[in-house]
Amino acid sequence: MTEREKTEFFEEYNDGLHRIGRITLVAAVILLVGIPFVIGIINGVMPEGRGFISGFAKVGIIYIPVAIVEFLVYSPMLGVGGSYLSFITGNVTNMKIPCVMNSRDIAQTTVGTPENEIISTISVATSAIVTTLVIVVGVILLAPLQPVLQSEVLLPAFNNVVPALFGALGLKYFAKSPQIAFIPVLLMTLLCVFVPAAISQTSLLMIPCGGLALLIGFWLYKKGKL
Numbered sequence: 733m734t735e736r737e738k739t740e741f742f743e744e745y746n747d748g749l750h751r752i753g754r755i756t757l758v759a760a761v762i763l764l765v766g767i768p769f770v771i772g773i774i775n776g777v778m779p780e781g782r783g784f785i786s787g788f789a790k791v792g793i794i795y796i797p798v799a800i801v802e803f804l805v806y807s808p809m810l811g812v813g814g815s816y817l818s819f820i821t822g823n824v825t826n827m828k829i830p831c832v833m834n835s836r837d838i839a840q841t842t843v844g845t846p847e848n849e850i851i852s853t854i855s856v857a858t859s860a861i862v863t864t865l866v867i868v869v870g871v872i873l874l875a876p877l878q879p880v881l882q883s884e885v886l887l888p889a890f891n892n893v894v895p896a897l898f899g900a901l902g903l904k905y906f907a908k909s910p911q912i913a914f915i916p917v918l919l920m921t922l923l924c925v926f927v928p929a930a931i932s933q934t935s936l937l938m939i940p941c942g943g944l945a946l947l948i949g950f951w952l953y954k955k956g957k958l
Contacts, residue, residue, distance in 0.1 A: 742846045746812050749853075753816030760820050797936060805938055808843060809833070813853030821860040826894045830901055831859040837904075911957070912949050916941045 772778040779787070806824060807815045810832055818828040835855035841848035870877070880886065906913040920941055924931050 738846070742849075745846075746849070749813045749816065753812070757816060757820060801936065801939055805942065809852075810856065811849040811852040813849065814856040817853065817856045817860060821856075821863070823859075823863060826897065827859050827863060828856050830897055831855045833901060833905075909949075911952060912945055915948060916945045919944070 769778070802824065803815075803819075806818070806829060809829060810818050814828070814832055818824045821828075832852045832855050835851050836843070836848060839847070839851045841851050881890075906917060920937060923937070930937060
């Protein structure tokens with residue numbers, strides 16, 4: 733297969749992913765939004781329009797910017813197929829991103845290549861299947877495992893799963909470019925230490941942190957140090 737044929741095949745592959753992804757994404761949004769309204773109409777407990785708009789505005793003012801930032805940051809990492817699967821199935825930050833990053837390192841693929849696109853899609857799909865199976869088993873065993881899950885000894889571990897996961901993954905990438913990572917990591921660490929409320933706004937903090945890393949990388953590139 734020639735390079736031109738490979739390019740054409742990859743474009744057709746991406747077009748197919750976009751077509752299927754848009755259909756499933758629209759269906760998922762309709763189901764997620766529609767089911768509560770259907771239940772409310774059937775049971776006669778629909779909220780008033782003013783109350784609904786007020787409640788939506790209070791939540792949307794936080795989650796709409798977060799959703800935009802996550803889309804812009806995560807889509808290049810996940811690829812086309814991985815993005816659609818991730819944003820439909822959820823657990824993007826704590827499950828899908830680590831899975832994609834680890835799979836990319838194992839397969840030694842580069843972001844933006846057809847190989848990475850396929851690896852990302854397979855890894856996200858595998859993660860979604862495994863997550864679903866674990867949830868099914870967890871629901872079945874919820875009652876027997878309840879004393880363990882509510883144990884005061886294990887509770888701190890459950891609360892720190894995501895930081896531990898991203899700490900381990902982040903260190904590997906920070907070590908590859910310490911001159912770029914040092915200042916953003918230091919500033920964000922100091923900010924979270926002295927302003928603990930900032931910890932819950934990590935998605936928004938990615939904008940200035942990522943921008944600073946890009947500026948440092950560009951400056952180092954201009955200086956010939958990269």
